[in-house]
Amino acid sequence: MGSNLDDIDRGVLYLLQQDARNTTAIDMAEELDVSPSTVRNRIDQLEEDDVLAGYHPQINYEHTGFPLLAIFIVTAAPADRAEAVEHLLEIDGVFEIREMLGGNENIHVNVLAKDNCHLSNISDKIHAVDVEIEQTELTKQCRTQPVTFFSDPISSDETESADGT
Incomplete structure (x- = not known):
């Protein structure tokens, strides 16, 4: 469809x-x-x-005892990426992985952790997979909204410029 x-x-x-x-x-x-x-x-x-x-569901993970949301940006060899993703998904705390199209920093791993010690443990497990951690980012806040592609089409009145054209 x-x-x-x-x-x-x-x-x-x-x-x-x-x-x-x-x-x-x-x-x-x-x-x-x-x-x-x-x-x-x-x-x-x-x-x-x-x-x-x-x-x-939209879960407020901070209220569940997991206040740290981190994104590990890692690089895996293209030939090994699929296998690396499978191993990364087995790590407790990993809840989402995004594979990028190519080059370095080709896997983004989203994790939840209870505290810094827990986050460090997750980091160690990611290192144990055959990937290179390029950077780690702690998320301050995450917001979502509906994708506007599915909203009502913009009327022609709203697309006119200020001069009426």
């Missing part, structure tokens, strides 16, 4: 990104000016097409 998303599909995706837990099919139907059954059918189709691949 991917590139065949229409305005209703994009609207459903946008509204789910805003608050999937508390947004009902009825709420979305009113917002999108369609029936609730249309919304439910669209969600079912988006799930079947793997456009909607899951529903994930």
Whole structure:
């Protein structure tokens, strides 16, 4: 489906990104000016097409006893990158890995830690994998927002310049 998303599909995706837990099919139907059954059918189709691949909670990890969020930027040889990622995912505290397209600093490893000692232990385990840690960044704050590609199309009135062209 991917590139065949229409305005209703994009609207459903946008509204789910805003608050999937508390947004009902009825709420979305009113917002999108369609029936609730249309919304439910669209969600079912988006799930079947793997456009909607899951529903994930937003967790305040600081409140769970893991106040440190760090990003390890590492380099793995291109031929060894896939295997390195698998080993990195086995490390307790690693919750997300992003593989970059190429060059150095080609793996970004997101980790959660209880304290500096715990973070140091995770760092030691990352070093034990055949990668080079290029840098480590502590995250002060993480913010997300819905992807605006799925919001209502910008009207032509909003795209006009100040001189009316």
